[in-house]
Amino acid sequence: MTSTLTISRLTKRFGGVHALTDVSLTVAPGERVALLGHNGAGKSTLMKIILGLISPDGGEISVCGATPGDAEARERVAYLPENAAFHYALTGLEQITFYMRLRGVDPKGARDLLGRVGLGDAATRRIGTYSKGMRQRVGLAQALIGHPRLLVLDEPTSGLDPVSRRDFYELLDGLAAEGAAILLSSHALTEVEARTDRLLILSGGRMVAGGSLSDLRSEAALPVALHVTAINGYASELMEAFPNAIQTKEGLHLTCAQDDKLATLARISEMRGKVADLEVIPPSLEDIYSHFSRRDGQ
Amino acid sequence: MIARILATARIEANIARRNRWVLIAVLLMVVFSLVLSAAGSAPTGALGADRLSVVVASLTSLSVYLVPLVALLMSFDAIAGEVERGTLPLLLTYPVARWEVLAGKLLAHVAILIVALVAGYGSAALIAILNDTEAVAGLGALWRLTWTSVLLGATFLGIGYAVSALSRRASGAAGLAIGVWLGLVVLYDLGLLAAVVADDGGFFTTQVFPAALLANPADAFRLFNLSAAEASAAASGVAGAAGAIPQWQSLCSVVSWPFLALALAALTFRKVDA
Numbered sequence: 001m002t003s004t005l006t007i008s009r010l011t012k013r014f015g016g017v018h019a020l021t022d023v024s025l026t027v028a029p030g031e032r033v034a035l036l037g038h039n040g041a042g043k044s045t046l047m048k049i050i051l052g053l054i055s056p057d058g059g060e061i062s063v064c065g066a067t068p069g070d071a072e073a074r075e076r077v078a079y080l081p082e083n084a085a086f087h088y089a090l091t092g093l094e095q096i097t098f099y100m101r102l103r104g105v106d107p108k109g110a111r112d113l114l115g116r117v118g119l120g121d122a123a124t125r126r127i128g129t130y131s132k133g134m135r136q137r138v139g140l141a142q143a144l145i146g147h148p149r150l151l152v153l154d155e156p157t158s159g160l161d162p163v164s165r166r167d168f169y170e171l172l173d174g175l176a177a178e179g180a181a182i183l184l185s186s187h188a189l190t191e192v193e194a195r196t197d198r199l200l201i202l203s204g205g206r207m208v209a210g211g212s213l214s215d216l217r218s219e220a221a222l223p224v225a226l227h228v229t230a231i232n233g234y235a236s237e238l239m240e241a242f243p244n245a246i247q248t249k250e251g252l253h254l255t256c257a258q259d260d261k262l263a264t265l266a267r268i269s270e271m272r273g274k275v276a277d278l279e280v281i282p283p284s285l286e287d288i289y290s291h292f293s294r295r296d297g298q
Numbered sequence: 299m300i301a302r303i304l305a306t307a308r309i310e311a312n313i314a315r316r317n318r319w320v321l322i323a324v325l326l327m328v329v330f331s332l333v334l335s336a337a338g339s340a341p342t343g344a345l346g347a348d349r350l351s352v353v354v355a356s357l358t359s360l361s362v363y364l365v366p367l368v369a370l371l372m373s374f375d376a377i378a379g380e381v382e383r384g385t386l387p388l389l390l391t392y393p394v395a396r397w398e399v400l401a402g403k404l405l406a407h408v409a410i411l412i413v414a415l416v417a418g419y420g421s422a423a424l425i426a427i428l429n430d431t432e433a434v435a436g437l438g439a440l441w442r443l444t445w446t447s448v449l450l451g452a453t454f455l456g457i458g459y460a461v462s463a464l465s466r467r468a469s470g471a472a473g474l475a476i477g478v479w480l481g482l483v484v485l486y487d488l489g490l491l492a493a494v495v496a497d498d499g500g501f502f503t504t505q506v507f508p509a510a511l512l513a514n515p516a517d518a519f520r521l522f523n524l525s526a527a528e529a530s531a532a533a534s535g536v537a538g539a540a541g542a543i544p545q546w547q548s549l550c551s552v553v554s555w556p557f558l559a560l561a562l563a564a565l566t567f568r569k570v571d572a
Contacts, residue, residue: 048387051387051391052391053387053390053391053571054571071393071395074391074392074393075393077391078391079387079388079391081384081387081388083384084388085383085384085385085388086383086385087313087383087385089312089313089316089317090309090312090313090316094309094312095309098305098306098308098309099392101301101302101304101305101308102302102305102306102392102393102394103392103393104301104393126316139388142388
């Protein structure tokens, strides 16, 4: 299947600062891709280039077969900016009606669209009276207008409460099922890992990792932590058996490489009579994320 | 294309209505027009002109100041406000061209200006005609004043958009707009008069001065209306001194300035980064 978004060897500099270096990625129709990175990692710059708001210094980029910013590309791409802002004097309904008209969509559906994002009751109130979460929903509603082929969402869930977040990802699932490609950025790996197909980690303007969560997990090869609680009195014997372990108040804390996990477990189970409890702690999502985003000396 | 321009015009009209700009513009024009027509109603007989023509002459002097001011007030926020609120990047990702955005805003603001002008001039004319039925003879002059006022307003709307795009902050744009108004409408004439007095009928007065008047949209507007009106005896010093300028020249200036100003606005808007 041809990709909706194809980027190869993209480079962008602002003065002497390398905002993006040699970034390549593709997003296929129906695919949900999360772009992760610290503040200043280059997420927003990459998104603005995809939208045609700024032009790259080098590399190639194709959006739905067109150049970013072309009328053709803009018709097929929807954008949700970080901290979506609108004119305070307009009502949500007026604002969405306006955006529908710009996309050549019949504005009769404006109220339904606002209802879909949970703003049905607030549709005729001024946006100036909305909370941050409600403004974010207006932003989401405008991104849904006219069946876009590619959605570029910059921190889409910031300001949303947990229930709204779940609703939001359900909306995304529906869009992806209809064949839309989705690229969204986030700070939090924990939030996007279950709701996206692929993760991309950007650090210091470079793409440092990409793939599904299990791909990233094995690539990072972070050690597994094991927590062993000794039966009263046997702690020192256990310490002798595992000299690398750290003794804590509750028991022993030891780490081992992924490949050694089973062997280590076998050794622990040999000492069955002295062990009260055993807990295996795999590297957390945040650990994996930090591993990749720190690798480039950030 | 038309649909996108109309959509932009509708949303801008909504914003202007909520921000009370429509009300402010209409009130300003009506109050000042009524005050002027009341103050200028005494000396009609001496001039041998009908009452409305005299009112139009007074309104011309008023509009030179007021129409540019109202236009700049409506336009200074047009682009700087979008940049400052952060609404511009999203708008520019929509399938709408920058010139279409400008055209939509212009359409809405010109419409508001027309409403204000018709309300202001209309009430002044109504009073003149009610007091003196012969005043209908001045309707031609009133019509000329109305359409040239719209062109003058469009010129300063364009200048306002350019100022707005240049400064990128609403507060900076407001200051710059007031500066432009003072410079083009007030100080320009004072400077020219001072130069004419100092020159005492030399090269400047005969060659440079008429060209300088035509180059300024507000002066060209005043020249055109006063030279067309029979009541030019009531003309101010500047227009009186330049009575020799043919009317077609001031007409050219009045008609071409809106296009110049809007081209300038489009050019500066293109330079604004999202």
